[in-house]
Amino acid sequence: MLDGEPRDADGKPLLSNSKGNTPGTDLKAKARAAGGHGARALFVVSQRLADTSAMKYMAPAYTRSRQYVKGGTMTTMEYIPNSYLITPNMAQAIFGKAVMDSMVAAVKGGRPYTSASSGPANLTFKKGLLENKSSNVLGYLEGTDKKDEVLFITAHYDHLGKHDGKIFYGADDDGSGTVAVMEIAEAFAKAKKAGKGPRRSIVFMTVSGEEKGLLGSKFYVENPVYPLANTVADLNIDMIGRIDPEHASDSNYVYVIGDDKLSSDLRPINEAANSRTKLKLDYRYNDPNDPNRFYYRSDHYMFAQFKIPIIFYFNGVHADYHKETDTVDKISFGMLQKRAQLVFYTAWEIANRDERVKVDRNEK
Numbered sequence: 001m002l003d004g005e006p007r008d009a010d011g012k013p014l015l016s017n018s019k020g021n022t023p024g025t026d027l028k029a030k031a032r033a034a035g036g037h038g039a040r041a042l043f044v045v046s047q048r049l050a051d052t053s054a055m056k057y058m059a060p061a062y063t064r065s066r067q068y069v070k071g072g073t074m075t076t077m078e079y080i081p082n083s084y085l086i087t088p089n090m091a092q093a094i095f096g097k098a099v100m101d102s103m104v105a106a107v108k109g110g111r112p113y114t115s116a117s118s119g120p121a122n123l124t125f126k127k128g129l130l131e132n133k134s135s136n137v138l139g140y141l142e143g144t145d146k147k148d149e150v151l152f153i154t155a156h157y158d159h160l161g162k163h164d165g166k167i168f169y170g171a172d173d174d175g176s177g178t179v180a181v182m183e184i185a186e187a188f189a190k191a192k193k194a195g196k197g198p199r200r201s202i203v204f205m206t207v208s209g210e211e212k213g214l215l216g217s218k219f220y221v222e223n224p225v226y227p228l229a230n231t232v233a234d235l236n237i238d239m240i241g242r243i244d245p246e247h248a249s250d251s252n253y254v255y256v257i258g259d260d261k262l263s264s265d266l267r268p269i270n271e272a273a274n275s276r277t278k279l280k281l282d283y284r285y286n287d288p289n290d291p292n293r294f295y296y297r298s299d300h301y302m303f304a305q306f307k308i309p310i311i312f313y314f315n316g317v318h319a320d321y322h323k324e325t326d327t328v329d330k331i332s333f334g335m336l337q338k339r340a341q342l343v344f345y346t347a348w349e350i351a352n353r354d355e356r357v358k359v360d361r362n363e364k
């Protein structure tokens with residue numbers, strides 16, 4: 001199978017009028033179709049693999065394709081476990097130049113490739129399994145008269161590790177969210193000690209494996225400790241310690257993402273909470289056509305998939321995003337504190353109001 005889809009000289013798809021990719025031509029959809037037709041093994045010939053500079057960018061996505069969580073589901077390529085990405089050169093070596101040439105010619109002409117050939121092929125693969133273990137960390141604060149209902153406050157504590165001898169510190173991503181969750185937990189615990197504990201229970205959860213594809217939160221929702229049906233909302237914090245270039249001149253802001261997707265209650269609650277913190281709430285990334293797709297890119301999304309209303313608090317990307325230069329000296333502690341306070345006030349209301357946050361919307 002060739003990766004991608006046939007395109008004209010301007011890069012426009014030949015199969016549809018769509019601007020980006022034609023639906024159904026992504027690797028996953030094609031693997032599903034091939035698996036549905038009984039394919040036992042799949043070789044995906046990727047032109048981009050031949051380009052070593054592209055490889056650096058693509059490698060994480062491709063290694064992720066064979067990654068799975070014990071007791072969970074595979075993230076991609078689950079349709080044909082024997083799937084391999086190979087270079088055009090390797091494809092030629094396996095299938096012969098004539099087959100590859102006519103296949104490429106058919107694709108370029110927008111025609112289906114119909115020729116079939118059969119014969120033995122001997123391939124030797126060295127497969128290995130690298131097992132890594134990691135943990136989500138849950139802190140439970142029991143509520144009072146509504147203790148069976150649970151509010152989650154989350155952040156991921158993993159980052160990118162060490163590469164080429166360089167430590168990727170992840171101070172903003174997501175050290176900022178992790179310390180915010182701990183500070184908020186401390187504040188609620190203090191309130192409880194003073195006799196003002198929340199009516200609903202609160203779970204403060206820092207998760208692992210976010211950077212590998214939301215693995216910790218995925219594992220949690222597939223193996224929940226508290227029934228998902230009783231989980232009223234998730235407030236997720238992923239990067240709240242920096243100022244992005246968009247807001248260089250007015251740094252008193254936070255991006256609020258996903259608040260309008262599943263519940264009409266969350267925006268008014270969050271805005272009322274913000275009467276104390278007075279941040280500019282920037283909603284631009286709620287636009288479903290925004291190419292960054294941030295709504296899908298952090299742990300709250302795993303909760304949203306189970307129709308649990310969420311708010312994602314975020315400061316946007318910056319020059320140090322996913323670089324070894326995301327260090328603590330660049331954190332704006334004043335902004336980190338203010339944004340964490342907004343999450344706290346919002347959590348306070350969700351945990352204490354009479355009515356559970358309702359689920360009355362279903363937006364992408």
Ligand SMILES: [Zn+2]
Nearest residue numbers: 173174238239
């Ligand atoms: Zn992050």
